Amino acid sequence: MAIDLTRRSALRGLLHGAAVTVGVPLLDAFLDGNGEAMAATGSPVPVRFGTWFWGLGVNPTRWFPDKPGPGYDLKPELEPIRPFAHKINILGNFNVMLDGAPNLPHTSGGAAIRTGRALTAERGLPGESFDVTIGDRIGTRTRFRSLEMSAAGDARNSLSGRGGGNLNPSETSASALYQRLFGIGFKDPNSADFVPDPVVMARRSVLSAVGEQRRALERAVGAADREKLDQYFTSVRQLENQLEVELTRPEPLQACRVLPPVKERPVNAEIENVVVNHALMTDLLVMALACDQTRVFNMMFNNGASSLTRIGSTITHHQLTHEEALDNRLGYQPEASYFLSRIFEAWVYFVSALDRIQEGPRTLLDNTLVFAHSETEFAKFHTIDNIPMMTAGSAGGRVRTGLYVDGMGTPVSRVGLTLQQAMGVSVDSWGTQSMATSKSIGEILA
Amino acid sequence: MTSLKTTTLTLLTGLAGLAAGFAAVTPGEPGTVIAQSSPELPPPPANGELGFVVEEFAPPVVQGKEACPDGTVPKLKEAYLASLPEAERARLALKENEPEFTRRWQATAVGPGNTNICSQPDRFRRPLLRTVQSPTAQGLDLDRGAGGESCEHGEFTSPAGETGIDNQEYRVMGCTLEWRGKDGIAGDIASGLRQFHASGEWTQVLLLRGIDSFDRDDDVEVIYANTADRPPADAKGRFLPGASFTVSNSGPRHRNVLKGRINKGVLTTEPTTIVLAQTWGQGGARDLRGSRSRYTFNQGRLRLVFRPDGRLEGLLGGYRPAFEVIQSPAIGGVGAATTAGIDCAGMLATLLHYADGVRDRKTGKCTAVSSAMRVVAIPAFVNDLPAATGASAR
Numbered sequence: 061m062a063i064d065l066t067r068r069s070a071l072r073g074l075l076h077g078a079a080v081t082v083g084v085p086l087l088d089a090f091l092d093g094n095g096e097a098m099a100a101t102g103s104p105v106p107v108r109f110g111t112w113f114w115g116l117g118v119n120p121t122r123w124f125p126d127k128p129g130p131g132y133d134l135k136p137e138l139e140p141i142r143p144f145a146h147k148i149n150i151l152g153n154f155n156v157m158l159d160g161a162p163n164l165p166h167t168s169g170g171a172a173i174r175t176g177r178a179l180t181a182e183r184g185l186p187g188e189s190f191d192v193t194i195g196d197r198i199g200t201r202t203r204f205r206s207l208e209m210s211a212a213g214d215a216r217n218s219l220s221g222r223g224g225g226n227l228n229p230s231e232t233s234a235s236a237l238y239q240r241l242f243g244i245g246f247k248d249p250n251s252a253d254f255v256p257d258p259v260v261m262a263r264r265s266v267l268s269a270v271g272e273q274r275r276a277l278e279r280a281v282g283a284a285d286r287e288k289l290d291q292y293f294t295s296v297r298q299l300e301n302q303l304e305v306e307l308t309r310p311e312p313l314q315a316c317r318v319l320p321p322v323k324e325r326p327v328n329a330e331i332e333n334v335v336v337n338h339a340l341m342t343d344l345l346v347m348a349l350a351c352d353q354t355r356v357f358n359m360m361f362n363n364g365a366s367s368l369t370r371i372g373s374t375i376t377h378h379q380l381t382h383e384e385a386l387d388n389r390l391g392y393q394p395e396a397s398y399f400l401s402r403i404f405e406a407w408v409y410f411v412s413a414l415d416r417i418q419e420g421p422r423t424l425l426d427n428t429l430v431f432a433h434s435e436t437e438f439a440k441f442h443t444i445d446n447i448p449m450m451t452a453g454s455a456g457g458r459v460r461t462g463l464y465v466d467g468m469g470t471p472v473s474r475v476g477l478t479l480q481q482a483m484g485v486s487v488d489s490w491g492t493q494s495m496a497t498s499k500s501i502g503e504i505l506a
Numbered sequence: 507m508t509s510l511k512t513t514t515l516t517l518l519t520g521l522a523g524l525a526a527g528f529a530a531v532t533p534g535e536p537g538t539v540i541a542q543s544s545p546e547l548p549p550p551p552a553n554g555e556l557g558f559v560v561e562e563f564a565p566p567v568v569q570g571k572e573a574c575p576d577g578t579v580p581k582l583k584e585a586y587l588a589s590l591p592e593a594e595r596a597r598l599a600l601k602e603n604e605p606e607f608t609r610r611w612q613a614t615a616v617g618p619g620n621t622n623i624c625s626q627p628d629r630f631r632r633p634l635l636r637t638v639q640s641p642t643a644q645g646l647d648l649d650r651g652a653g654g655e656s657c658e659h660g661e662f663t664s665p666a667g668e669t670g671i672d673n674q675e676y677r678v679m680g681c682t683l684e685w686r687g688k689d690g691i692a693g694d695i696a697s698g699l700r701q702f703h704a705s706g707e708w709t710q711v712l713l714l715r716g717i718d719s720f721d722r723d724d725d726v727e728v729i730y731a732n733t734a735d736r737p738p739a740d741a742k743g744r745f746l747p748g749a750s751f752t753v754s755n756s757g758p759r760h761r762n763v764l765k766g767r768i769n770k771g772v773l774t775t776e777p778t779t780i781v782l783a784q785t786w787g788q789g790g791a792r793d794l795r796g797s798r799s800r801y802t803f804n805q806g807r808l809r810l811v812f813r814p815d816g817r818l819e820g821l822l823g824g825y826r827p828a829f830e831v832i833q834s835p836a837i838g839g840v841g842a843a844t845t846a847g848i849d850c851a852g853m854l855a856t857l858l859h860y861a862d863g864v865r866d867r868k869t870g871k872c873t874a875v876s877s878a879m880r881v882v883a884i885p886a887f888v889n890d891l892p893a894a895t896g897a898s899a900r
Contacts, residue, residue, distance in 0.1 A: 153741065158705060160734055160756065162787035372601065374608040382846040383581065385683050388691040441698040442787070445705065469739060 105419055105427055107456040108349050109194045109483050110357035111174075112410055112432040113219060114403045115166065115366040116381055116439035118448045119392035124152045125464040132464035137397070140404045144411050144452065146462040147425060149504055151449040154467035154475060157494035158444075166364035166378075169444035170435035174219050176473035176491030184225030190476040190490075191220050192228075194483045195356040200301045203245070206356035207345060209237065210363075211338035211406075213327045217363045222294070230360055234340035238322040241348050245306065249313045249351055256307045315417045315424065316351035319344065329367040329376075331402050338406050346413045350424060361406055364435040368399050381439040393440065407432060411452050422456070429455035431479055449475060451504065458482045460504050471495040478505065546814040547720040547771055554717045557888030558818050559737050560710035561745045564699045566644035566821070566880040567680055568665060569690055573640040574681035578688070581847030585633075586611035615843035622840035624850035627832065632852035634859055638680040645673035645878035646809060646823035648777075648863070657872035659862035672823070672876035674860045675831055678853070704743065706736040708783050711751045712818065713888040720771050720812055728764040728775055728808065729753070729890055732783040737886075745884055747816065752889040758783065758800065761891075764808065773810045773818070780806030780824060786837045799833045802826060804864050804874055810881065818883040825863030825874035828854060 210230035473491030643662035803824025835842030
């Protein structure tokens with residue numbers, strides 16, 4: 061007997077008045093011959109986007125390659141990435157243009173990279189961060205529009221938001237992240253059973269009813285208030301989309317498997333704990349991506365003015381960068397650089413975790429575009445030109461990898477523009493004032 | 507986002523480790539760049555105008571062990587530890603007591619009423635800092651040895667042998683770690699200040715008008731101003747010559763018009779007040795994010811040498827208000843003390859102790875320190891905007 065493996069052939073029925081579909085487990089047969097699309101539906105394998113942030117920059121002479129192009133040289137602080145260098149791009153010599161705004165230490169650089177604007181306010185972001193824009197493009201049909209995580213604690217440690225002083229708060233506990241991802245509400249895409257959650261159905265119906273009132277309210281207020289309402293209702297619409305997703309039988313996914321629960325453990329800025337928390341969060345994130353719970357993420361390894369310490373010490377990474385004199389013979393600060401080593405080991409763990417997951421002939425890393433960056437070039441002086449940046453993964457073949465790109469002093473907004481274009485956002489220029497650009501980085505676009 | 511209250515730039519403006527820079531220009535002849543003219547200068551420009559963008563602007567530090575024989579100025583925690591009995595020092599130095607040690611030394615940075623030694627340095631009594639002991643310093647003879655309005659002070663001799671050098675800022679700040687460094691090459695300030703000139707935040711231009719001769723010209727107009735334009739740079743960060751800059755036309759606008767003369771390839775200007783941009787981003791919501799700060803050189807003057815390769819190189823000198831020297835950590839607030847270990851109160855007290863210029867009319871005490879900045883400028887096209895719009899012209 062021939063079996064039709066399209067999702068539309070799944071069993072349908074009613075449960076307490078709710079529509080129910082019952083699928084079948086995922087087999088390799090769900091992928092097409094190239095492994096680039098779901099054979100059953102023809103829909104492409106999901107392409108994901110995420111950011112990975114670390115605070116306090118690098119020692120520039122020990123990090124940036126000398127030779128632009130493929131086969132870049134690896135300086136001591138980049139040496140850990142060697143096994144993955146062919147899947148990683150290094151971006152250097154892109155500048156943050158301030159246009160008269162002050163350089164707010166540990167703040168201006170990251171905000172400019174994410175928004176293409178110079179920061180003028182104390183808190184929040186000066187505009188929408190491009191990860192949110194990308195999320196609006198690719199993240200609307202998953203359970204979570206995006207996941208924000210901070211391995212060093214502090215839910216406010218985030219560079220993601222729609223502007224106007226708002227930030228998407230970060231999850232700080234791996235245990236809580238597990239519960240959010242795989243606890244109540246999780247639908248295993250490979251499970252044979254699917255039962256829509258009556259609570260979710262009720263919430264959706266409530267929102268539908270509110271929708272009428274929303275439209276009436278929008279008609280009743282002035283332009284300024286409508287603008288304020290718009291950001292709020294954008295969130296509401298996201299919620300509606302996500303509820304819709306939860307009432308739809310998920311696409312079976314080859315690499316998805318549910319991880320065992322994560323136990324509560326200390327959340328603080330001690331580097332030893334941060335490394336463990338980061339690893340746990342990474343493992344959970346990887347499976348959230350493999351299970352298509354989200355297609356957008358933001359991982360903060362530490363914060364901008366890094367609070368990292370070593371266990372038993374009160375001396376922070378930030379303190380060392382300012383207190384420890386630069387040794388001109390060595391060309392760096394030896395004590396502060398200890399933390400850099402741990403940071404790039406964690407980055408390699410993150411990349412390798414994505415690369416371990418096979419999705420057809422490609423890996424999850426290949427089907428993802430990760431943008432990693434800091435907020436300063438050299439923390440001691442708060443320099444924001446030439447902030448170290450990387451991309452990892454090829455976004456399903458849309459991005460070339462293994463390159464060092466010398467930005468030659470052009471605006472850092474070129475990076476954000478390029479990443480959005482790679483992820484399918486319809487944008488041909490981005491940024492404001494001196495950071496307004498329509499020149500994407502052609503070297504890395506496939 | 508990160509809290510800004512604990513962030514600070516650890517630079518302290520004033521003189522700094524530019525000895526390495528001098529060596530690069532005139533190997534084996536430190537100091538000669540200031541005093542000697544160049545015999546191989548090209549003919550003066552046909553229209554009498556030359557423009558420059560300032561690539562280096564930092565205090566010159568004369569390296570060598572004799573300057574600070576007891577070492578650099580202790581950081582706050584080192585000073586606190588040194589103030590304790592030996593047994594207590596040994597106990598607090600143990601790794602397991604580090605949290606207690608940190609708590610105790612950081613407590614010395616704060617006072618009643620939410621004050622701290624950097625935001626309110628005049629409210630704390632701290633010991634004076636170690637000062638430069640060597641008789642050698644870079645700088646200019648600001649009082650021409652006659653005193654005048656100046657308060658009593660010791661004078662330096664330049665590495666080239668010029669006497670009467672006034673540089674009390676260097677005397678006070680020259681033994682700080684930020685200025686002197688730890689490697690005998692340069693302090694952090696030498697490289698730290700460069701970014702501000704590369705970014706357009708503090709970028710300075712010079713426009714010289716009416717040049718008839720590099721050998722002797724008694725009437726040269728010098729426009730010394732800030733520009734918001736970023737200098738283009740090569741892959742190593744060196745400014746490219748020949749770029750265009752427009753004098754800033756938005757406030758706070760700093761455009762100094764100086765009366766200069768050229769004698770045997772050396773440009774000097776008559777004393778006047780010179781004000782230039784200096785803004786700092788740190789400090790949180792507590793203040794104006796550095797917009798209140800600036801460089802002020804009372805009785806300020808330039809002495810610059812024309813180089814055959816087109817550069818201008820030399821010194822800016824004048825008397826700087828004592829507080830202005832510590833404005834970066836002062837704006838940084840308590841974070842400057844607890845993160846970077848800077849004793850702002852001790853610095854201000856020492857600066858005022860050695861102040862040699864700008865007498866307070868009521869107290870008769872000097873309120874400013876003689877100062878010098880090394881200036882290196884490269885050729886550029888400068889578009890002057892003599893008339894300010896909506897900003898105060900100088």
